[in-house]
Amino acid sequence: MRLSALSSPGAAATAVLALLSSADLVLARPSPEPKVPARMKWTNQRGKKVARTVLRNVLEGRTFTNSFAIAACSTSQANAISAPYDNVWVGLSDAEAVSVVAWLFGQESLNLTETEDAGEWDNTVILVELQIPNKTDVLAHIDGGAAAPERWAHVILDYRATEDPYYQDLLVGPLPLNSETVTIKPLEYPLTRKTEGKVRNLEANSETIYSEWLYKIGAEVADITQDLWGAQATGQDNDTIDIWGIDPYWQDDGRVVRWDMFWNLPQDYFDTETLLPLGLYFKSDVTGRDPSQWELQGWLYNNIFYETTEEFRTAYWNGSIEKLGANVEGDWGRTDPINANMPYDSSYPPVSIAPAGSRYGVDIERKYVEWMDFSFYVGFSRDVGMTIYDIKYKGERLLYELGLQEAMAHYAGGDPVQSGTTYLDTYYGFGPYAFELIPGYDCPEYATFLNSTFYVDETTHTHLNSICLFEFTSDYPIQRHSSGEYVTATKETHFSIRSVSTVGNYDYMFTYSFKLDGTISAEVRASGYIQSAYFTTGSDFGFKIQENLSGSMHDHVLNFKADFDILGTANSIQTMTNVPVSRVFPWSGGKARNTMQVVREFIDTEDQGRFNWAPNVAQQVLVVNKDEKNQWGELRGYHVLPMSGAMHLTVQNSSNLAEAGRWAEFDVQVTRQHDWEPRAAHPYNSQDVNDPPINFARFFDGESLDQEDIVLWLNLGMHHVPHTGDLPNTVFTTAHAGVQFMPSNYFDIDQSRRTVNAVRVNYENGTATDVETFGQKDQSCSVDFTPVEYDLWGYKGDVVVRKFPYDPNNPYYETDAIV
């Protein structure tokens, strides 16, 4: 199908280019076609564009400094500061995004159709966002004084007008577009697979697979589903059960095979569907685009495999099958309080306030932050959501980049759907699902909230208040010492930036924190709904957690990129291991003593660059600069220190993943930085697991790690065997993983000595003789305390602006979730 929205697309594109200024700052993001209904409900919500409330004011304000609850003694607005240079990672301006989309639709050879009008055999634009500039070019600019890197749009087109549909990564630019110089070219250099940025699209039949296949099968066995559950899945509005299955598909021998199963639908808005499996599974070979060539290859019920529908039906109706119960929604699956009668519980619990207002600076426009002696920039992208760039302490860069790369949820089970499920979540994207946060719950109510924006289907969606920045004082000090004469302590006040992405059933909370001693931490917590299994899959894969339900065991593995630059880009990786030794000393009278020592080694090349944390927490991993010794001759560096949940994937050579998730195989992986290896994974790795766009293992080709620009790829996660405590939701408290980067001989002394938020009390004979507060201000004041909950009526969700046809004056509210 040809482009229909504009009769003269080339002319329109030119007009748009001429029209737009470089006004609004937005990020432009794609969202690929979701592949399973449990993760695709948002496509059905597309019809909801009812209330196109005019939201210009909301969008132009862009930052929603909260007006919630506890009024602080002074304002809690972040202090306005000016970034030292423009944020080169923050995404396309509205003008840039609009110009690129218009230009694309102007290229007849691309044969594009607007998403809203597109069918499965139309080509569409599914991503227009900033191509993150190469580190080499950025450093030349911010350190070397060179001009800012050229800006290019990263475009992904979905070529479906073909028997062999594919996605293609493309670059369009340079920006701003100029009709004389504008170029489009394959974006291949960041990929390990060299096929001009192309990878096949296994989801091109996303509508047909339901209308012509799954629902027809659902109808074919409606007699059985009615008998079992009084329900059917035929694609009708009154369906009360659902069909979806594995991700990624089986991709052996050139075939594309899927296993699907029936699920009960929840009876209300609670997202309980992943708790409601029904235990009937079927297998389909859906290779190619012609449904007439697709093949039903069998049924599974109660661990018995039937090769045909007829065989299954015969067995079912002749009574040789034991009929098993359904999982049905109940209060056990809803998140509202149950039996809430604990003493004092309805009284307001302790809460953190910021009596002196914000003690940090933010350049809202450039997403640049300063807290105490730290500074950093914030980026946001469709694939991974929030990323932190150019983290400095006292003006000296520590990390160039710190952020999520990919999140895997690798299930296992006795049934083919659980066994076959290994979500690679950047396929869905962390950006599109980084929803509005709840002040007082997701972050302290006094936090500064920023918006974030992504591109989807010729629109930009803005998540209001989706990134929060706040200081917090822990319930323990960072330092203390006492004696019979004095006691001293220093407050543990830290600064955090946070976002939460709900990728379907699971809510991932990402927090990067900065501590007074110079430590930086990266943490992830998981809450939300588990994906569960029908109980017949057996005890080898989980606990039985309801009458017909098993917690489905799974590994969460989340890869984080930490591109350290310790006093320049020439860095090395040193390990320091505590080992038991039996050793003779000059003073030990010739006798060997059983004691211990440290053993220092360097990771010389990438051949030794993949390893696990040592048993007994015995090994320090240090990022050092061999050319930068401190005054005592020790290497200045940072110590990479697991907090909890530093782990790797249990499964070896996963049948689900093949080459698509090699990044999950070790705890710690170190490579030499290259502009052509910017990310550990590609969102379409699931589309061709045997030859994915980015095969992380190929990064390891024996290169030197000796005083090179070094990147650490660190895995965090949880081996999760859900138990009844995961119902209705997993709790963030124990589903937590984190890593800290702690100065190691980097500074002369502990940097927390640089705060005055400390006290020393000298005392003698029951009397304090000195209370030293080091110049802290005595800011007595009054706080009007009002519970934050009563201001949550301001919650709004996402704001959408159409980019093609460009319609900046008619933003509307719409929030699209996967579930």
Next chain:
Amino acid sequence: MRLSALSSPGAAATAVLALLSSADLVLARPSPEPKVPARMKWTNQRGKKVARTVLRNVLEGRTFTNSFAIAACSTSQANAISAPYDNVWVGLSDAEAVSVVAWLFGQESLNLTETEDAGEWDNTVILVELQIPNKTDVLAHIDGGAAAPERWAHVILDYRATEDPYYQDLLVGPLPLNSETVTIKPLEYPLTRKTEGKVRNLEANSETIYSEWLYKIGAEVADITQDLWGAQATGQDNDTIDIWGIDPYWQDDGRVVRWDMFWNLPQDYFDTETLLPLGLYFKSDVTGRDPSQWELQGWLYNNIFYETTEEFRTAYWNGSIEKLGANVEGDWGRTDPINANMPYDSSYPPVSIAPAGSRYGVDIERKYVEWMDFSFYVGFSRDVGMTIYDIKYKGERLLYELGLQEAMAHYAGGDPVQSGTTYLDTYYGFGPYAFELIPGYDCPEYATFLNSTFYVDETTHTHLNSICLFEFTSDYPIQRHSSGEYVTATKETHFSIRSVSTVGNYDYMFTYSFKLDGTISAEVRASGYIQSAYFTTGSDFGFKIQENLSGSMHDHVLNFKADFDILGTANSIQTMTNVPVSRVFPWSGGKARNTMQVVREFIDTEDQGRFNWAPNVAQQVLVVNKDEKNQWGELRGYHVLPMSGAMHLTVQNSSNLAEAGRWAEFDVQVTRQHDWEPRAAHPYNSQDVNDPPINFARFFDGESLDQEDIVLWLNLGMHHVPHTGDLPNTVFTTAHAGVQFMPSNYFDIDQSRRTVNAVRVNYENGTATDVETFGQKDQSCSVDFTPVEYDLWGYKGDVVVRKFPYDPNNPYYETDAIV
């Protein structure tokens, strides 16, 4: 020397017995003679009893609910409740302690001398405290309705009026003492060594070793110390250097050998001495009590060993020795702020308040606490400080006992003092050094503070405000989930009890927390001063951190006892391990799939009862009750889940420890509970490391762990290789270890669903359609905020009451630290 204070001791004891009622509740604690000056300064402070301010009011109030800073909207006083039964672990009453001491002094056969008057050849009383009753007897009482267990005093006598001095653990009772029935008997049953509770005392010469040995050697080499450092250590008041050394002593072949070294003294009250080693060491054989038989066996300087003082002196003065610099105190070793000029830093940071006051109940008298559905009792003892007993959730016991057993700091180094140092800190005791806490720093200012008391030298010392109880709300929720239609979250409000013990240079913060999902955690953090090494010991044992200073590598290993009772005392230990498998399924077409599964096993006997956490966090350790399945057939239990720092000692068969620290050898150790195995270590294990009073390894004798009363002994700690960031103090943020006990199929669903401190916001088209707050009270009010620092003039330190001669009307303030 004979008892001199009472002319007719027997009569006096009877009189005291008659006089006293069972009035004041105090714990009675001992403190053994400290062995090295760095840890014994408090003995010298004994002369400070100057201001015997009458403190009856202070002591009778006993609990100091804070009047600090931020006035809450309502009172923050803990709600007064009444414990279901008396606290049987809380220690002796004043009357009991006084009666026992008086009775002991009445026994001529014991030949006791009051500590203040005692010399090295006098017998003294060094402990009078409650013998913690046996679990068997307590359960019969609190569960079975039997009478409360008999109360006995645990007494330790220090028999020094002999060539072979020894300590003896004794029982005196039953209490209240009755002259007809009073009995004294060896306390042997909790010890693995069966020598009537006796263990030799290697510290009996604690004064002579200085006056007749160390200071004389100091004087003998004063020419050299003057030349090197312009100082001498001769025992004079104007000494500016100090001498002390290893702990425990070398105890091979029946000899007692010590290595000592010279240290610089700080020039002010900051505790920097452990940062000021001077690098000159000497070895002494000090076997026996006769100084004339002691032998100087050599000197070490700059890694060269000299067999005699003459040899060393000759080398020194003939110029063949390189003279090395001293470590001298400077700002780098003081904890006050340095270069404190960070932006906004002097403004008050965020702070937690309790706007609705305390939401928990405390029975102050019985040290019993209720928070939400949890309840527990608090004990406090000389050896280990705070212990938690009878932890219940909704009236069902989860743990009978949870508390510290021992803390080891095992150093290693190229010099004999660092190499020879392995502190076993209960020798010094955690009770005596659990000092007054700082509101707003050590705990939130709205916390409830309790006192604690220990016995020393015929006095009881009361630490004011030394245990804090508080609720705290984290900066993240315990649960959240969002979709395009609604968002829900629940506050992560938890309850903690905390104390801090400063054992010499190091401050250990112990925190036990209770979470809304039923999880309990035990955490320890370390701050304070490191013990460091002179830099010539080389890079195998640490980093160089100042011109003449090396961080001395050491392992902190802290053992915690967790006596679980899951639905009764018949429990089992199940492990559940995630393992990779290649497995064929009925539906996999005969092909094996690479996936994973769980493997469940039981630890059948104590022979398999000592093990480490599995690599890759792959193994769950579950405490379950095989006879208590939930409605789905799964075993109800708790999951023991490391947070961070779950580890064991690096050193194998430590030359320092021999048999004295076997508890540190594995991460997890499981035994069958016995009344005769109540503690993993004995405070005098250091006195005979080859045959210590409690050799933990002997607990493992192959007994069944199948549905028995089971105890877990869990090690937490840090492998610490100090770097410049440890100067002046180690920071609590990264020096952190913890373990959590999380429900595993114990409840039907997540218990955090039982709180109303949650919110659900439904929204559509940019408008919140529902904000559900579940009955939380809207308690708007005004908070007068005043920084807490300006009320810290109330800091007092410890209160002392003399017990023999009993002098209850003249309490005085005195705080004794080790350093």
